[in-house]
Amino acid sequence: MRLATPSGFATEVFLLEHPDAELLPAGPWTLVGDRCLREAWLAAGLPEPEGALWVSVPEEEKRLATVIPWLEHWAQVPYHRDLTVVAVGGGVLTDLAGLASSLYLRGVAWQAWPTTLLAMADAALGGKTGADLEAGKNLVGAFHPPRRLVACTGFLASLPPRQVENGRWELIKTAVILGDLAWADEMLQDGPVKFSWVERALAFKAGVVHRDPRESGERRLLNLGHTLGHALEAASGYELLHGESVGLGLLGACLLAQEQGLKPLPATLLATLARRLAPLAPWVAPWEACLPLLARDKKAQRASAPGAQAAAVLIHCILPRLGETAVQRTLPPEAWQPSHQRLLAMLQEVEVLDA
């Protein structure tokens, strides 16, 4: 099924159960894929071009250094400007292969074939490619949208349950951005992930990205859960996965919305979020560890009030609202402290009740 996307949108989006070789590039192409998917790729009857690279890239190796051998290999073959790179894997692989495509010969076309739920629902769409630096995640990259995104849910059959749960949080995030709490509640129940959820999340993200490709306004809403989430992810030494951190940050943002005087989200929703997140409590770092990371957020800005001695740091926060789209606020990092403490208390309370 081809998803309806806004006219002129840079990426054609397909959501299928089984892969379709017809969707591979018509012209010269090569492949960079996650080694653990090679068997499934071939078993699905998909071709393997000469020069294909099957690699294994953990998050710790999401670095510029990882893509240099790929670029050298492409130049040795050699591939020309009419090349299309097909990226097959999770968000680490699609982010890196997209980045390599933006660099090779100053930019060649690429297709994303995401194979994790997180990459299907979020990472592979929107044109943000990137790699990590010592100083933080995704600090280097380019906006380089794939020509085509082909999400084949059949590939999810081998995905470990923790990775499925990880992707589910990005879907739940979309429902909370929209203020559609019935949808959030449905996804918070146990049971399999539905095709229609991924379809709705992709359609929503495509619309937002089309209106604001460079994240200067509306696209920031997609960062709901990411402000505190990124700090918790880094403070856990990356023991927490990205989606798990977004889930924790989402509950934190719901609590901060309350602190900021927005209409409180239903206590039942907060309790359901806390119950699902409770197993992550041991990895939630104390406030003292989160504060410096919040202040170093990529989207932090320095604001000096007239007459102030030193510039204060302000960070961009997305706050959910009941029945309405989330809102954006600029707040000092310290504003998160009460929400962080309530978040931790809620998770620990569930653990005690379950013990």
Ligand SMILES: NC(=O)c1ccc[n+]([C@@H]2O[C@H](COP(=O)([O-])OP(=O)(O)OC[C@H]3O[C@@H](n4cnc5c(N)ncnc54)[C@H](O)[C@@H]3O)[C@@H](O)[C@H]2O)c1
């Ligand atoms: N570009 C964006 O807009 C964007 C948005 C969100 C996240 N991201 C990035 O995405 C990355 C996280 O992506 P992820 O959660 O997909 O992690 P990942 O790419 O590390 O994949 C998770 C694990 O699943 C394995 N795997 C992949 N597909 C599989 C399958 N079908 N069956 C079995 N195992 C499979 C991988 O080998 C890996 O071990 C982060 O680096 C994050 O920064 C990017």
